[in-house]
Amino acid sequence: MSIGETITRKRKALGMTQKELAEKLSVSFQAVSKWETDASHPDVELLTALAEVLGTTVDALVGYRSPILADYEERYQTSEYYWGIEPNRLCYDILRLRPPVKPYKVLDIGCGEGKDAVFLARNGYRVSAIDIAENGLEKGRILAERCSTRVDFFKADISDYRLTEKYDIILSSGVFHFLRPDIREEVTDNLKKYTNDGGLHALNVFVSKPYLKRSGEKKGNRYEWKSGELFTYYHDWHMHRIDEELFDCNSGGIPHQHCMDIMVAEKKVK
Structure with a gap:
């Protein structure tokens, strides 16, 4: 995605006109129009302010491809599903607490190759799913088509993506350490x-334990909780579930261990 396309997408997501964006940056709306068509680009001195107004980072704005992204794009290149296609146990917590008696609106953050998003969609939820890796999103679309269901997959970075519409259920597994x-x-x-x-958040995060056997991978942009x-x-x-679990892992081909905090919480009606 070009810088112009990124500016357009993020401006519209915020419900902002070109004129409003221009006023916040003390430039003409014609300048913003040229940025969005890639006829010209913002001055370097404006990038930090532009990123702040759009609720993103300079790296995301200019399309910097991090080593993390390259890693996951490579993992998802094969026809096999790197994480398999069995749903995370959090999906069953959602089914138990909010059975799909109506089409609850769900957001899967960091969906990877889409296994959880597709599972929930097959069970009657209305699912959107985001991830930073396009290869993963494409495999999610293939999986959804294979399962004769629909998921709205789109590309976004959890670090700078912010919600502008409401959901009933938010799911995220193995992502918040970024x-x-x-x-x-x-x-x-x-x-x-x-x-x-009355909505639910079903989340898990990797937590730091000094006694665990590590994988030997470089941490780069990973921040344990x-x-x-x-x-x-x-x-x-209201907490429906609070757990802490140790488990073995072989991702990357090196046996190691993780500790994870797991939570399912409900937003109580005021």
Whole structure:
């Protein structure tokens, strides 16, 4: 996606006109129009302010392809499904607590190759799913077609994507360790704000334990959480599930272990 396309998408997601964006940056709306058609590009001095106004990062704005993205794009290149196609146990928590007696609106954040999103869609939920890796999204679309169901897959980076419409259920598994500690509260506040009363968040996060056997992989842009940290952001919600689990993992071909905090919380009606 070009910088012009990125500016257009993020501006429209915020419900902002070209004129409003221009006024915030003290430039002409003609300049914004030229950026969005890629007839010209913003001056370097404007990039930080532009990213801030659009609720994103300079890296995302200019299309920087991180090593993390390259890693996952490579993992998802094969015809096989890297994570398999069996749904995460959080999906069964959702089914138990919010059986699809109506088409609940679900967002799967960091959907990977789409196994959880497709499972929920097959069971009657109205599902949207985001991920940063286009190869994963494409495999999700293939899986949805194979299962004769529909999921709205789209590309977004959890670090700069912010909700502007409400959902009934938000699911995210094995993704929040890509959130820097300094933006975690902002991100979770946004997710909570755009969740309907009575809605659910079904989340898990990797937590740091010094005694665990590590994989030897470089951490790069991965930030483990502290035990219980996730739960503190939901102190004002009703907890249906709070767990901490150790498990073995062989991703990357090197046996290692993880610890994960698991939470299912409900936004109570005021």
